[in-house]
Amino acid sequence: MRVPGHVKQRRPAKNMNFGIAYGLMSKGLSESLGITQDEAQKLITAYCAANPDVIAMLEKNGKQAKMTSTVRTITGRIRNFIKPTWEVARKREDEFQMKEKGRPANSVEVNKRYAMMFSSIEREGKNAPIHGSNADLAKLVMGCGFDKNAKPFMYHILPQYGAELINFVHDEFVIEVPEQNAQACYEAVMDCMVRAGEEIIHRVRMSADGHIADWWVK
Numbered sequence: 001m002r003v004p005g006h007v008k009q010r011r012p013a014k015n016m017n018f019g020i021a022y023g024l025m026s027k028g029l030s031e032s033l034g035i036t037q038d039e040a041q042k043l044i045t046a047y048c049a050a051n052p053d054v055i056a057m058l059e060k061n062g063k064q065a066k067m068t069s070t071v072r073t074i075t076g077r078i079r080n081f082i083k084p085t086w087e088v089a090r091k092r093e094d095e096f097q098m099k100e101k102g103r104p105a106n107s108v109e110v111n112k113r114y115a116m117m118f119s120s121i122e123r124e125g126k127n128a129p130i131h132g133s134n135a136d137l138a139k140l141v142m143g144c145g146f147d148k149n150a151k152p153f154m155y156h157i158l159p160q161y162g163a164e165l166i167n168f169v170h171d172e173f174v175i176e177v178p179e180q181n182a183q184a185c186y187e188a189v190m191d192c193m194v195r196a197g198e199e200i201i202h203r204v205r206m207s208a209d210g211h212i213a214d215w216w217v218k
Contacts, residue, residue: 065125
């Protein structure tokens with residue numbers, strides 16, 4: 001059951017939860033929420049003060065990515081970034097300047113591009129372990145594997161209900177199933193999601209939510 005004011009509170013909270021990991025600043029938040037930049041900055045400041053461990057984790061991930069050009073998800077999957085070099089920066093900036101101004105880049109422009117490459121890696125390095133770990137979990141849920149107790153995940157379970165996975169949107173599975181099997185299938189899928197969460201996240205018990213409908217609704 002949703003508490004009063006849930007929808008009104010959810011949007012700014014979601015924008016900050018996702019946005020700050022992407023390097024969201026007050027200008028971007030103000031535009032997305034339709035508030036002043038001062039109001040947006042107050043929200044960001046309050047969020048950072050209330051979640052110091054989250055901010056510290058993001059900063060650590062970003063700095064590590066910038067230093068090593070790699071990040072890892074919770075499961076250990078690696079994402080490699082192209083390591084910034086002056087030569088790569090010059091090539092990219094030359095392409096940009098030739099397209100925009102019809103001339104090669106000068107040293108100031110190349111230097112700016114070089115710094116931007118590091119900033120981009122730091123920004124993506126903050127976010128990649130979060131969304132990458134979500135992808136790892138989703139693949140486990142929908143895959144043909146088994147949990148630590150040899151209980152299967154969705155690939156083996158859905159056929160029992162005449163069900164078919166037709167879409168995956170961010171963190172949501174869209175499944176078609178005969179009406180008479182809908183409730184049983186729903187419960188089985190919820191169980192798959194919780195069990196997969198327990199395989200990857202050990203300190204917090206994961207939960208799942210969903211609904212049965214005639215069409216996909218967010």
